[in-house]
Amino acid sequence: MARFSFGRVLGLACLVVYAWALHEVYLEVISPKFAYNGQVYQEPNLVYYAISVLLLSLAWLTGPYRLRSGSDFVLWVFFYLVVASVALVPHFAQGVDASTALLLSSVACVSYVVICRVAATWSPDLFPNWTGLSPRVFVWLLMAASLLSLVYLGLSGNLSFSVASLFETRETRFEYRDVVSEGSGLLGYLVRFQGYVLGPALLAFAFQRNNWVGVALAVIGQVAIYSLTAYKIVFLSVPVIIILLVLFRRGRGVSFAVVGFAMTVILVVGTSVDRILDQPIVSEIFINRLLVIPGFLTGVHVWLFTDAPKYLWSDSVLSSFVSAPYPTSSAFLVGHALTGGMETTANANIYASGFANAGWVGIVVELLVFALLLFAVKACTQRVDRAAVYSTLLLPAVALANSGIFAAFLTNGFAYALILLLLAPRSRSDPQNEQGGPRVSTS
Template sequence: MQIKWNKILLIIGIALYVYGLKLAYTDFISPAFSYFGFINLHPSTLEQFVSIVFVFIPILWSNTHAYRPSRIVYWILYMMVYIPAMIVPDYVRIDNFDEIITLKYVLLFCMALLYMTGYFKLIPVYYTKMKAKVMMLLIALFSLSLWGIIVQTFGIHFNFSQVDDVYDLREAYRDQVNRVSGYAMNWQSKIVNALLLALGFVNKNKLLIFIGVFGQLFIFSITGQKSVALSSVFILVIIFCLRKSGRNFVLHFVYGITALVFLTMGLDLMMNSSEYTSLFIRRMLITPGLLLSYYFDFFSVNPQVHLSHSVLGPFFNYPYDKLPPFLIGEHYFERVGLAANANLWADGFANFGYAGIIGFTVLLVGILYVYDSISANRNFVVSAALIAMPAWSLVDTSLITSLLTHGIVIAFIINYFLKSERKVDPLYETNHRVKLGSSLE
């Protein structure tokens, strides 16, 4: 009976979320940003109904618990990429019953693949023996080296006086940043600080939480990237939702994001603005769906790039004079130099079409399967927090870029070597016992 009510609550939460996104788009985002591509072509009732059907099909196989890190990634992608990809194109495309329907079927298939990862029998993992204190010392040294690179490149200063003009901060950051310092920024903000927040929560250590949040704010004061400032809240929300070993993670996560959508609209109604909906809804939730539609339209009629700008450069000639994000930025937003960075599925289509979307999803399934296996004898909250930020990066970054640049590989290394006690909810032990071979410590 509890499972039935949880499923009903999940359906209601998703319905409210979809309604909130649509309301935010039609009443706040499109009126304020139609000049920037967020137009409203007033889709028909039938077009919107078909899109909503695609939204709800994954609920048929979904439940409301998340006992593996792969399920955390699944729900992040479902809420922040899949749902926007279903509903946003309706508003910017003239015909929503052309090849875009095939794209939606492919994305639905990819969501099913991702969800199946949570049912795979985990592989036994041999853990190299290393004392937790030694690993924590190595992490501290790693973090200090990252901070050394950051300070050497950007200096020690807080630019909060310029926070209202983040574009000046971003411009200054782009002028100073190099490849090494870029890696340092990403690894510190998306992996090390997230780890500190998770460990602080698990061990009830307020100092670690303070250091993690302070580190994020310091990096934001340099980069001007609002995603960095929001990431502290994002990680803490993920950790909060993971209480009781993820038993009610899905409901907490869905209703949390839904509440954020309506809260931001309420703030903008009171202030007669679109500032908050732009920051929290347009940038984080609507744009991934919009850009997927643009990537699909462009690379359906123009040559796909086959990773010729990346790892397959020696084997293929790149057909353009700009990288894909700048192509889309110039073509659809009419701004030279605008990088329209899109999600893993948009990048997959740009490279290999539908085969690229499915191929990169299969690769992600493999990555998550190995990560789940490593996490079987690790603290679930710590494992999930480590992979949450790299997973969030998939909302606007390719999978290949996220592996190293955004820290997926680093998350694997830390999770493997950092011995942490796995605390499991008794309900999980009784009803959802993980089947896996013996893991060696």
């Protein structure tokens, strides 16, 4: 049982405020502005919503309170961007009825508790004598790989540094989608590798060694990827990673309560600013994309596929073995159901993807693979500097908000991140203990 310290009480209080604020921002800002995407408000069943908040609070208590491993970091991100969204949003976003919304809340919260308990029992040390590459060699390897990817983008004619407005990116995304569909597919993988893993890893490891050439190259790479794809998260990863590095420098860290407080403040302040300006600035960039849409699309997937044929992963890992029941992928099918057009993709998370592929059983399957992924993360990051681990895993973890587990691993960066972190320099002992103690340097 968790001890009820001031931090835990504060965290629970923030979670209740967070649940209230998420409802308010959807009612007052998101639904009026994005109803054309199917994001229509429905009055929640207050009793069921209160039960869901209670379940979410219990799940919060059983999760990791302080960061002790890379898997803990992934679980923190997964809680707010997936579990909390799935547990709360379907109650007030039109898609499923109140009882189904409560069922989704229960599945999300219970599964999070089980995964956290299982992950907490794992202490893998699969490579006890492996010290990784030397810090200098590793940073230069990252720099060389980044430079090669930028050279490829330049030679292929896809290198650009004209940063478009953060709010006018739809045309850029469609253009990038066309370029990828007309090419060999290498560009899509390279963009994910550079923008989601290689750039953040270079930024983190170079920053820690005061290698400002490496830092500059990492920032240039992130700007180039954003200019090509309009992936806001790639552009915004630079300041977020720098904040992570500063927070964990000299052993300083944060608790889950502090994260909950920060998330609640951002949500409340962002909602207030958007209402005052009558523009969905914070709502579009952060709240809607990362905190609302995962839960909204999960409800839509359940509504759409409850009585419809399931994909059985025929549009992903089993495409060579299973015939697809539809002429397009689940992302485009759901997008068509919401908007009536075929150009909108509705990529969703583990719960939505699992249900579209095999119903409730599919959710269990994807959660089991997620648990195995957490084991791999913990095994590959033993004795690696924690701040660098969190920075490298940041965007793959965020991608869990809008991708099934197989896409998250194979396409959205986890596989690349695990390979890089396996090569990363290691200290002789755990670089950061449970309380955020001092690191042991290899240099």
